[in-house]
Amino acid sequence: MSIDISQFLDTFYEESFEGLDTMETELLGLNPGEADVESINTIFRAAHSIKGGSGTFGLMNVADFTHVLETLLDEMRDGRRDVTQLAVDLMLASVDVLREMLTALRSSEEVDVVRVTEIHDQLETLLKGDAPSVEDVAVETPVKASPSIVGWNVSFKPLSHLFKTGNDPVRIIKELSELGSIKANVDLSAVPEFDLLDPEECCLSWQIELSGGATEEQVRDVFAWVDEDCELIIDAITSETILEPETLKVVPVPDARDEAVPLEPETPVITPVAETKPVKVVAKKSVAVAAKNPHAAESGSIRVGIDKIDALINMVGELVITQSMLNQLGEDFTMDKVQRLQEGLDELEQHTRELQENVMQIRMLPISFSFNRFPRLVHDLSSKLNKKIELKMSGENTELDKTVMEKIGDPLVHLVRNSLDHGIELPEERVEKGKPETGVLHLNAYHQGGNIVIEINDDGAGLNIDRIREKAIEKGIIGENDSLSDEKVHELIFAPGFSTAEVVSDVSGRGVGMDVVKRNIRDLGGIVEVKSKKDVGSTFTIRLPLTLAxxxxxxxxxxxxxxxxxxxxxxxxxxxxxxxxxxxxxxxxxxxxxxxxxxxxxxxxxxxxxxxxxxxxxxxxxxxxxxxxxxxxxxxxxxxxxxxxxxxxxxxxxxxxxxxxxxxxxxxxxxxxxxxxxxxxxxxxxxxxxxxxxxxx
Amino acid sequence: MNMIQGLENNTLAENSEGNQYLTFLLAGEEYGVDILRVQEIKGWDHVTMIPNTPDYIKGVINLRGTIVPIIDLRERFSLETIPYGITTVVIVLRVNSDNGSRIMGIVVDAVSEVYNISDDSMKQAPDFGQAISTDFVMGLGTVDDKMIIVLDIDHLLNSSVLKKISDQGDINS
Missing domain, CATH: 2.30.30.40 (SH3 Domains)
Known part of the structure; x- marks a missing residue:
């Protein structure tokens, strides 16, 4: 019997994207140097399921990539490796790469191999170069030149209940054979007489000799799923004929973990310049991803809480009862039953309205789905812009319609980028103005009447009224002698073709922004307003209807x-x-x-x-x-x-x-x-x- | 045996010979549309007017929950208008355009027949040089010595064409 696993592929993608979101959130919460074990575990688990899933569906490039990431996380989890800023940034970049890979695979597009390889190599470099201990380096670094370990002796003795956990030793051995050539000996000694044989019990055990450049990690990983269901002994086969370990220690191994400057000749040397590179890549790519995402999300599914479904079923039940009551009433209707008919109709109306409200509820999602991408955005941009920014969020549980949420994402990103780029000043400038060095960006959402209100507030420089005026006159949006109130001047930033940024940066400032923001929001039946005060900050307020239907x-x-x-x-x-x-x-x-x-x-x-x-x-x-x-x-x-x-x-x-x-x-x-x-x-x-x-x- | 085969061949031949067309009357002429495009035929009823549209767009109706625009074909072809009577019907058609298919209705004087017209017997329409552009005519079919003007509804009812014509109308007026 074979199961068509492709039907689960969509679920896999969805879960993987969720997993990536989780990883991203946790990574952003990690403090270099004093990492929370629980967070690392969470990240590790997410990575592990993505790896497992992608393996099952034959997405080997994803599985391979995640494997390296997982190895890194595993070392951190076991405390064998410190959590450095570099590692966190690299892992964030890896999350991006994984997301791109999965997005590409989902829409059957080409995976950007160059980029994948780039990050993959960086991860490998980090793994090797910034090695936890000297012995490991000795093992790892010379792998290509002069392997001191030529293989592994694996004694694999499954416990008798192995089959019941759904694992198949044949698959495990096959997987092992992909790491190098294997010689396996089966130990049949435990097999009972034929008439006593229980086909559901595993009575076999293996002695496997694996030769090739696989690391212990890789070998152990093959057995990850059966870890607790077998006795596993892995011994290294070393070649005494080749170089002594002592001589290997001569290979210069940098101790400076935080700088991560591996000096191995065959790996690319990471200079401090390179340190900012991944961040740049991330920022640029995340725009592309954001732009592509809505396309993929259009036909997505929603997860609905059981309680919401139960409430619906109850309501439909009541509706059916009312309907049958009305039916009965209609069968032999006389005028004296008008009163009851009226009551029945009232009830029907009430139930229909409740049903409608509840169905709408299903489409409602907390706005945190939209807000969640901002910690990452702020993290990336602030390091890129050399600004210190703290992101505050409130009202994340405010619910709004899924369609509205999907469409408001891009305008929100634009407004946030805008606030970061133009609003909040550089630390020195802030200090000069007597403000705290760290700027605060506050995202807030709440319900007001039938609307949802989203506020983006920064404590930055505020809108520069004089410059906006000048620019608007220059662009011919207003006449030279037009006298406008401050509010009117503020509104000018939403005019088409308007951008006051002196230098067009790749963060914002191409002048196609704000009018598009305004148009998008208007298409949703909403409005956007801006309030600003010089050197105190600006607040953008978006008002949207809760639902479009x-x-x-x-x-x-x-x-x-x-x-x-x-x-x-x-x-x-x-x-x-x-x-x-x-x-x-x-x-x-x-x-x-x-x-x-x-x-x-x-x-x-x-x-x-x-x-x-x-x-x-x-x-x-x-x-x-x-x-x-x-x-x-x-x-x-x-x-x-x-x-x-x-x-x-x-x-x-x-x-x-x-x-x-x-x-x-x-x-x-x-x-x-x-x-x-x-x-x-x-x-x-x-x-x-x-x-x-x-x-x- | 032979006879049955012969019959089968006959029906097959008939099917492959041509398409079925629903014909309708408009100012004395008989027009045809591909019957597979016809969703339903209904009597003329109240429509909701749409502001700032060309006159031939009579408005929209509710067709089982979807909003369907209704076009008066006489006005569309700049023919003399007559009051709607008991034979006046709305033919609801599925129109294919670049961005998917649309449902639209046309108001005609009366529905007539369903004919088989073979592709071979369909003649290229000469240039009328007037209201009905040859672009909108797929061809001229002949049934029992009657001429049937087969319309290319995709072209005729495409919204972009509608828009263009309305602009022209403005210029002319």
Whole structure:
């Protein structure tokens, strides 16, 4: 019987990526010099499962790579090796390489062999060069030139229950044979008479002679799975004819572990310059990875807690009961049962809503999934930028929809990079300003109404208003004599093609950033704001809807059509007083609301439909806010409020300006959902066109 | 035995001979569309208007939970419009475009027949030089001495084409 293991491949990839995330988190938490054994164990376990899994699925390059990493971790775990910054950085780079390898393999792309080999060699160098003890070096270093150990004698005596643990000695021996040529002798002495033989017991044992350059680690590793189910003796076979160990000690072995400068001629010498190299590679590559990831994640799966599923099943049960109750009621319905029918329908409504909420809950994930990549980012960038930065995170358990989470990742990364690069100053500069040397970047998330709010706060230099102004004038975004409030100037950084970084670094500063950030967030139905104070810091606030699938809408009537305005963008609705309406030349109408003047958007004009009434007094004004700007939408009537399921117009048609989607109302007809920000822009365009036409006439 | 084989050959030949087309009437002419593309045929009903779209886009309807745009083919071909009557129907079609398939509906005067038209008998359409660009016509088929204009709906109903035409419309007006 053979099992098609390929069906588990996806699970393997998912678990491996999770394992890599764990490794990354733990590695970042490691303090060089005083490593926590528990963390190292966690990292080791993650690496070990990836290695085991990749071996099972025949991904030998991954298995080989992880093996080296695992060996390194094993030495650290046993206290035979100190945890140095270099080792941690290298392991972080290895995590990246593994992630790239797995990503490439998953999408059947080519693995970047050069890069893999580069890191692999660095790991090997570290393993050999920064060796724990002189003897080991003596064993390891001369392997190529003059092996003092030519092989191993392995006595492998499985305990009788070996088969029951699912292990097969044949496989183990096969694996061993990959390390070199083997000669194996089977000891049959323990085998009982044939009629006494229990086929489920292992009665064999082996004497295996392995020749070749394998290390003891490698040999032991083959038996890792059966460690506790056998008696294992491994002896080295040394060749007395070749060099004496004493002479080997002459090979100069550096003692300086922290610098890790192996002087072996055949291995690349790591100079202090090289020390920063892996970090650089990491930073550059992680961008590429981040860019590729969403593609792979698109069709991913979600892990859902059993309790959530149980709650759903309970609810479906109740729904079925209500349904059968209603069924029974409907079979012989008389008017005197109306009361019970009403009750039944109420119950149905309640259950449906609960069910809906719970299904939405399943799609909700804590934002820590998104936040988790930032410790790494901050760690890499701060060393690259020579800045001291402390990352604080709060509200990691705030939940939001998986789709929203996937799409908010890149904008968040961009904002964080931006804060690190432009916001927080160099340590010297900070000291001069009387601030602590270490800058603080604070990521915070919380729920507010139907929104999730994400704040990115730094205590850096703040936005430089003068420079932003200069730049905006230079780029022609604003006129030279425009007087703008500070807030307006801050908003300019979201304008397309705007970047004030004096030097375009590869961290940020290509000027394609902030407007893309803003657009991405707007596409999600959210907004981004910035508050900044010179030398105190900046705060970017992102407000997003919790989910993309359902929204609370206000139904409005306009002529014969029904439209839906998202409730979140409505500030208030009011009866129009004729005295408050002002017209200005060029066709724009303003409504005086308290001390503010709001532009009035006549929806029928913008949408070019025949209105039933054009008199403002006969209608209502819905005051909305979109894109930070307020406006009043003139409608005929307000209908009801209800939750609506968003349906895309783009599936079968295309994007329509001023409309964010459609929904199906209770009577089966389609109603369009208004995109308030788009509508404001659309109406402004219209006024402009009108004005131009007027000017021409 | 021979007869059965002969029959089989016959049916096979018939199947391979041509495709089935659903034909419909539009201003006295008979048009055809590949029947495999037809999702359903339904009567004209209320549509929800979409703002700022060309006139021939009547609006959208709810087709079992998906939003489907409806196009008036008379207006699309710049033919004289007539009030919708009892024979007016919406043919819901699956349209293939570069980014997957879309569902769209066309409003026509009436549905007519289903015909087999062999590829051989399909003639290249001459250049009309008017409203119906030859791009939208796959060919002209002949059934019982009647001409059937077989439409290339992928081309006709592709959204990018829709957009282009709407831009042209603006220029013309």
């Amino acid at each position: 359902i929204l609370d809408g206000q139904l409005v009537r306009l002529g014969d059509e029904t439209y839906i305005i998202p409730l979140v963008s409505i500030i208030e609705s009011l009866q129009i007083k004729a005295g408050n309406v002002n017209s200005i030349a060029g066709g724009a109408e303003l409504y005086k609301l308290r001390e503010e003047y709001l532009p009035i958007i006549r929806l029928h004009d913008v949408f070019e439909i025949t209105p039933v009434n054009t008199e403002l007094i006969n209608g209502l004004l819905v005051v909305v806010e979109g894109d930070g700007k307020q406006a009043g939408i003139f409608v005929d009537d307000l209908l009801g409020q209800q939750q609506v399921v968003i349906k895309s117009l783009e599936t079968n048609y295309r994007k329509v300006d001023g409309v964010s989607g459609a929904t199906i109302l209770g009577d089966g007809t389609v109603a369009l959902i208004l995109d308030v920000a788009g509508l404001v822009a659309l109406s402004r365009e219209r006024v402009k066109i009108l004005r131009n036409q007027a000017a021409v006439a």
